[in-house]
Amino acid sequence: MVLAGRAEAFAPLVTPYRGPVLALAFRLTRDREVAREVAQEAFLKAYRSLRRFDVRRPFRNWLFQIAANEARDRLRERGREQAALRDAADRAPAAADPEAGQDRKELRAGLLGLLEALSPREREVVVLRDLEELDIRETSRVLGCSAVAVRVHLSRARRKLGDLIQRDFPHLEEGR
C-alpha cells in the first residue's frame, strides 16, 4: 500500500520495528542521542527508498541495513571511533573492579562498553549476529559483505571480547 503511494500506511508498517531499530542504533553508537538521530534518519530514508525494497527479504533486516549504514556514517563523521578506542581500554577495567562497590547496572554498562574496543565492523557483526540474532547470511546482506568476511570479523570480535572479559571481569559467570 505504501508502494502504491499511500503514505498513511507507512506508520503501521514500521511501528513494530521502532524499538528494534532504535536499540540497534544505540548498540552500534553507544550514545542515546546519536542513536535517536540515526534511527530517525533510518526511518526517513526507509520511506524514501521503499521502492528499492526487495520484498523477498525480511523488512526488519532491510531497516537494520539502513540503520547500520547510517550509524557507520554518523560515527565516521563525528570521528568518535578513535576517541572510543582510546577510552575503552581505560574505562572497562575501572568498571570491572568488584571492590569498587558498583552494582549490576554498572557492571552491565562496563561489559557492553567493551563493544567500543572493537573495530566498527567487528562491532556491527557482534551486534547483528549475537545481540540481534541474525544468521550469518542475513548479517552479511545487512552489512553488504560476504559471509566469509562476517565469519572472520565475528571470530576476531568474539576472541577480543572473550579475552577482555576474562581479563577485566574474571569474577563473572554466565547469566549473572
Added chain:
Amino acid sequence: MTCRKARKLMPLAAGEDLGPRRARAFRAHVGACPGCRKEFEALRAALGAFRTAAKKERVPDWTEGEWKALMVRATAGGRTERDAEERAGGPAPWPRWAVASALGALLGVVVLSVLFKGPVTGPGRTTANTGPGLEAAAPREQDVVSVTMVSRETGLQVVWFFDKTFDYEGVKQ
C-alpha cells in the same frame, strides 16, 4: 584436529556458527582435550555473560509524541521527494549493474568498430580504400590504423598511427 586449529575455531563454535562437519570435528577434539575444553568453556561463559548483559540493558525508546512527529515528518518529506521523482519520470527502471554492463558493451562495440573498420585517413598519409583492385596492390596501407585527437582550445591535432599488430609508429602534427 590439532589444538591450534581448535583454538582458532573456538569463537565461531561458541556461537554455533561452524558448519556441521567442522562442528563435529571440533566437538570430538574438545571432548578429548581437557586444555581446549577448559579454554572453550571459559570463552563461552564470557560471551554468554556479554549477551546476558546486553539483553538486560535498558535501551532508549520513543515517546508516542516523538514517534508520531517522526512519522509525519517521514511521510510529508518523503512524499515531496517521491512526487518530484515521479515528475522527473520516475526512478531508473534498470539496476545499476545492468546500466553499467550496457554502457560497457556499447563502448566495446564502438572501440572495436573504430579499430577494425579499416584505416582512417591521417594527414600526409593515404589510407582510404579507393576500390577493390587497390586492396591487393597496397595491402600494407590497409593494415594501418590512426587515431586523431584535436585540442578544442588550440586546434592542435595529434595523430597516432598503429600497424595491424598495434605497434605504435609515431606522432605527427
